[in-house]
Amino acid sequence: MPADGGIGASTKRREDVRFLTGNGNYTDDINANGQAYVYFLRSEMAHAKINSIDTSDAEKMDGVIRIFTGEDFVEVGGVPCGWEVTDRFGNAMQEPRHPILAHGKARHVGDPICAVVAETLEQARDAAEAIELDLEELPAVIDMKSALAEDSPKVHDELESNLCYDWGFVEENRDAVDEAIKNAHHVTTLELRNNRLIANPMEPRVAIGMFDRTTDEHTLYTTSQNPHVIRLLMGAFVLGIPEHKLRVISPDVGGGFGTKIFHYAEEAFCTFAAKAVNRPVKWTCSRSEAFVSDAHGRDHVTKIELAMDEDGNFLAVRTDTHANMGAYLSTFAPSVPTWLHGTLMAGNYKTPLIYVNVKAVFTNTVPVDAYRGAGRPEASFQLERVIDKAAYEIGKDPIELRRQNFITEFPYATPVAVEYDTGDYNATMDKMIEIADLAGFEKRAAESADNGKLRGLGVNCYIEACGIAPSNLVGQLGARAGLYESATVRVNATGSISVMTGSHSHGQGHETAFPQVIAEMIGIDPSQVDIVHGDTSKVPMGMGTYGSRSLAVGGSAMVRATEKIINKAKKIAAHLMEASEGDIELKDGQFTVAGTDKSVAWGDVTLAAYVPHNYPLEDLEPGLEETAFYDPANFTYPSGAYACEVEVDPETGKVTIERFSAADDFGNIVNPMIVDGQVHGGIGQGIGQALLEQAVYDEDGQLISGSYMDYAMPRADDVPFYTVDHSCQTPCTHNPLGVKGCGEAGAIGSPPAVVNAVVDALRRAGQDITHIDMPLTPSRVWQAMQS
Amino acid sequence: MYAFDVETPSSVAEAVAALKDEEATALGGGQTLIPTLKQRLAAPEKLVSLSGIAEMKGISTDGGVLTIGGATIHADVAAQGDYPALAALAGNIGDPAVRNRGTIGGSLANNDPSACYPAAVLGTGATIVTNTREIAADDYFQGMFTTALEEGEIITAVKFPIPEAASYQKFDQPASRFALVGVFVAKTADGVRVAVTGASEEGVFRWSEAETALNKEFRSDALMDLNINAMNMIGDLHGTKEYRAHLVKVMTRRAINAIG
């Protein structure tokens, strides 16, 4: 073993058996004895003063157990923010209180005002209709730039303004960058919007709170990507429940894409209410509710300038971004437009001077936080778009302009505070050119023209920082959490293994990929290894899954714990074979003594560990179980080159994606098939952002695209068959697996490729178009062609 | 949803009787009505399901007229071969789940301004048959979500005189995939008919200037000098008024070209 099941094998995902046969165990599948249901009465106004709430009639209705309002939560903490950003003047960001239920004011459509707990959901809804709300509508703050005007109404009256922070990075470079741009031979400027998205995981959020009066123990079942983070935030900061009295379980979770990282008010509500009414309390989010209560993503308005010398060498980049925070600060919201965005602004290029300014703004909209890629897609999009525009302006081939500015020596310290450990951007570019058959483009373009279609080609590179993150570093940057990961490897007496990991799988395939690593290390069949995750009472405190960190950080913790296991097992084997420990080798599940034919099997050693009759008890504890906490030394830096070919129907403006090729460098690969799937999914979401998806508010703060009638999700026929390749591998230098992470790459690399391609198609048709804002809907493309 | 009762009559007469009750509403395939109920936007006390009425189901052709029972599902219309343009239209409504529940009667009673069937009915010059009368297509559609149907009146069948040739060209709204603009062009015994759905604030309409031009000369070039007034067009997130007006012309041209 395990050539067929270890590292590098495209093992089929074992979890799919239960998912595809309808046997998954999702939070909504869980029902507690005697559970009650909660219905949240949410604000239909974007901004309103709550004059009064009369629940007296509603309380008398059938089945009502109790109705809660903001008043019931004044004694407990608000929903906390997990990251404090310091502004460019050295001041802490403005951080408003985020009450569990709106108190005093409602601040976005969907802000929960009352919670009705009843015997059935229908009874709770009936009672909610009988609540008399006296709301006084206030002018809504929607547009970010107007929100910063002197005379703008304020989302939070207790704050000085709607500005959360004005962040500058690297502040010391500000003047030098200004100077470089002023004196540059050529400066390309691009203004753009990174459209607001709604993640739409297939499974909506669910929470079930329970309380055991005999033990004082709370249990929360929730659809979370990181149950321990919820336990810490909710236990310590909201409800004041000590962690040994609070168990958080996230069983099967049907997709997250970031939006299930955050601690939400509904989780705290169900936990609180279960004790208050002495009944389990269940909430299942409806799809309509998800649109106005799940954190949204992106929503940046940006101006980027790229300065070049006469040969096209990049001299400086300056960006100015307004980032929408929504009405409250969601858990990691402040970090997204800052540390996850500004630090990536070097991209794959050796631009010496970079300055990033970000103004984060409160508006009367749903809170905005991390969504697949989180900050890095926003960085990559503007940079790759401005480079494309620059190439056009100075008449250079976009690939050559990129190559000429590539970073080619590693490690490379960027001017935006990160150090890329490895990479080979020319290699991925070469690979992309090959798999995308760029040589055949002109022929295909001619065929398209014969069919009355305009064909365009978009290429771009991307880099991301993932495998987040070194705890001491993020601590300095304002994180209120560590970002290590944990694993306990428990070897059973007969040699099978349970791995308790702090990573959380909600579609990523950990149950398949993680065992492949252990199987490889020990030389046993992967079926002997099972993964346990998602329950704070079972796994050591871990930080969960996001930022493409599971294998790079969680997998590394697992490797470290397994190394400890192997070390101890070798000691036992040495004892059994009466050899010296230094001579023991482990291969294919057999311990051997170098230079002899002595051997003892893995199972014999594990049995000896638990039945320690013949065992060095004076030197070694019995048992075979080890825990490791792994804190990464650096981020990992996956990178790649993408190519997209589109056809534009000049009569209707409709864009179809004809070819899409992705050459990624993810370092070492554990399961190529799962990596393919991650890239496919990421590109699908990126195409969704580029062509289809947009969360749009009107000026009154109503979400116009508040259902699938108006919010366009990508469907199978919106995406092509992808050509993906990850044979370019420069292994990460600082984690034991040499892996970089692949979860977000597709979503980061694809939007600029699509937009570059559409702009290229229109330019080839003689249109003087330099940019169209996403999503490139037929009507927008047509409109652009009219002017 | 609020609680309601369901009745399942097996004849039109029983259904009509059941619908006399003021609080009763007819239920076709439920593809529009059930989501409305789920959102508590309607609160009928009783649903009268039409799907068990045999006389309202099925498709037959007689003397050049295709008759479709009012409770016939889209999938069945898509499968018939006597009127290919109509089959193609039905086969492109929604997804398989919608096509296997949704009915022609439900679609026409609802008269969504972006629905497909209204374009076919108006474009073919079909006749709506109800439990009390026959209504010509030109009299039936009276604006967005408004029809000539009286309270409790049931569409029992639709009669399509099969045209010489016809084509429906639909440009999908990207999210819902209803028609952002759909144009149905038919060459009928009484001349060319052009019906447009998805585009107008007034619901489905006939583009009479195009009909006149095409009756003179059935070529897409005949439309060259025509322009549709954008004023009454729908303008929304998915397309401005001008874009819709433009698409009407493009889709009409494509329909003409498809007919050949």
Ligand SMILES: Cc1cc2nc3c(=O)[nH]c(=O)nc-3n(C[C@H](O)[C@H](O)[C@H](O)COP(=O)(O)OP(=O)(O)OC[C@H]3O[C@@H](n4cnc5c(N)ncnc54)[C@H](O)[C@@H]3O)c2cc1C
């Ligand atoms: C996801 C999705 C996609 C869709 N896409 C399209 C599309 O692309 N194009 C399109 O045209 N439509 C589309 N539809 C609508 C679909 O065609 C519906 O089936 C149709 O609008 C309603 O038909 P129904 O039989 O389901 O009616 P119901 O929802 O049951 O009823 C609708 C209304 O009609 C009344 N009614 C029903 N039957 C009769 C009758 N025989 N006589 C009198 N009144 C009656 C009901 O009382 C109700 O008021 C889509 C629907 C969905 C859910």
